[in-house]
Amino acid sequence: MFLEDDEKRMLDGDYGPGVQKAMELLFALGKAFDAERLIPVSRTHVALSGQEGDTYWCTLLADGGAKCKIAPTTNPAWDVNALSKRFEVTEAELDLAVRTIDAYRRIGAVLSFCCTPELESNVPVFGEHVAFSESSATPYVNSVLGARTNRESSVSALASAVIGKTPLYGLHLSENRVGQFMVLVEAEMKDPYDWGILGWYIGRFAGYRIPVIRFVNMKQRPAPEDLLYMGAEMNTSGAVPMYHIEDVTPEALMQKHLTAGKALDVELVIGDRELKDQQEELFEKIGPINLVMLGCPHYTYAQIREVERLMSGRHVKKGVDFWILTSFYTLELTTRSGERSRLKDLGVELVADTCIDEPCWKSFEGGLGMTDSPKCAYYRKRRGQPFVVRRLHDCIEAAVEKGGR
Ligand code: F3S
Numbered sequence: 001m002f003l004e005d006d007e008k009r010m011l012d013g014d015y016g017p018g019v020q021k022a023m024e025l026l027f028a029l030g031k032a033f034d035a036e037r038l039i040p041v042s043r044t045h046v047a048l049s050g051q052e053g054d055t056y057w058c059t060l061l062a063d064g065g066a067k068c069k070i071a072p073t074t075n076p077a078w079d080v081n082a083l084s085k086r087f088e089v090t091e092a093e094l095d096l097a098v099r100t101i102d103a104y105r106r107i108g109a110v111l112s113f114c115c116t117p118e119l120e121s122n123v124p125v126f127g128e129h130v131a132f133s134e135s136s137a138t139p140y141v142n143s144v145l146g147a148r149t150n151r152e153s154s155v156s157a158l159a160s161a162v163i164g165k166t167p168l169y170g171l172h173l174s175e176n177r178v179g180q181f182m183v184l185v186e187a188e189m190k191d192p193y194d195w196g197i198l199g200w201y202i203g204r205f206a207g208y209r210i211p212v213i214r215f216v217n218m219k220q221r222p223a224p225e226d227l228l229y230m231g232a233e234m235n236t237s238g239a240v241p242m243y244h245i246e247d248v249t250p251e252a253l254m255q256k257h258l259t260a261g262k263a264l265d266v267e268l269v270i271g272d273r274e275l276k277d278q279q280e281e282l283f284e285k286i287g288p289i290n291l292v293m294l295g296c297p298h299y300t301y302a303q304i305r306e307v308e309r310l311m312s313g314r315h316v317k318k319g320v321d322f323w324i325l326t327s328f329y330t331l332e333l334t335t336r337s338g339e340r341s342r343l344k345d346l347g348v349e350l351v352a353d354t355c356i357d358e359p360c361w362k363s364f365e366g367g368l369g370m371t372d373s374p375k376c377a378y379y380r381k382r383r384g385q386p387f388v389v390r391r392l393h394d395c396i397e398a399a400v401e402k403g404g405r
Pocket residue numbers: 075076115136232295296297298325354355356357375376379
């Protein structure tokens with residue numbers, strides 16, 4: 001892989017061991033994928049997880065004197081101030097969270113601790129080359145915004161943030177952004193939940209490939225939350241970094257141009273029956289729940305308002321905790337606008353900076369949880385708590401006192 005003189009000096013350690021390590025990683029990645037050179041990136045996002053591997057890498061670079069050239073926004077770990085007072089966490093778990101925050105602050109990251117940067121805090125424009133990690137963010141960035149990122153890991157995204165560059169391969173090249181097979185969707189999509197189930201179904205089939213999706217019965221155009229949910233699930237059940245939707249996503253037209261109008265094979269037809277089967281396969285059987293958890297990916301302001309509407313003034317019943325995970329910005333907005341305190345009065349708590357996959361939630365293990373997100377259920381189950389996946393309306397109905405208080 002060709003390196004400019006300055007890049008060679010970084011690799012030789014002239015800029016210190018932190019920069020050297022970051023460059024070693026990008027150089028190795030570029031060689032592995034036959035990249036001809038590095039290209040500048042104008043935005044980065046690091047999916048820090050508050051787990052030892054990521055924190056080790058960030059600490060290694062920061063201790064070696066590295067500072068981010070393109071300051072990355074960061075994924076959530078957990079709100080140590082609020083949640084360590086509410087739930088049991090060990091000294092070691094608290095220490096890891098504190099070390100993570102410290103390492104990312106020292107390296108010059110933007111401590112946004114939110115997994116939907118592409119909606120509010122770090123929004124690329126069409127054609128921009130960026131390095132984003134986070135499985136819900138990368139499909140949105142590529143498909144909906146038309147910016148260009150590979151499906152980065154937290155490690156490679158942080159290396160790009162330090163160097164300000166990424167190897168030129170994969171989805172940075174137009175020819176690799178072309179759809180590879182066609183999906184016909186006959187089912188009707190009602191809310192983000194339906195889009196999430198659809199994404200899960202397509203992701204299982206697609207693996208790494210880029211689908212082109214044609215909706216036969218599209219009654220209304222998808223909202224950002226719909227597309228966010230579909231991409232997040234596609235990139236969890238599969239590893240789909242990009243999709244096209246005919247007449248919706250910006251590169252669907254380019255797709256036609258690049259394939260010279262050649263029709264793709266329809267490999268998947270999805271009707272209501274297929275989605276119902278998929279839901280049944282994903283579902284744990286409903287039983288007494290101890291937790292409703294929403295916000296994987298982080299809930300938007302519109303989604304929080306929808307929760308308040310569906311609660312209709314009813315209170316969460318005894319023995320059930322109800323948590324909504326959201327961004328720092330949205331939390332602030334709900335504080336100013338009043339939703340936060342009104343929901344708290346009903347037993348619904350909002351928290352920022354926090355992911356569902358963190359040790360602070362272990363107090364609920366042993367019970368059954370409920371969520372509208374297959375991704376949430378997938379990760380929580382790995383931690384030892386089964387989750388029922390249902391649409392938002394059903395999650396709320398399961399959580400509230402019947403008849404109100
Ligand atoms: Fe966000 Fe964590 Fe879910 S980063 S998308 S809440 S797994």
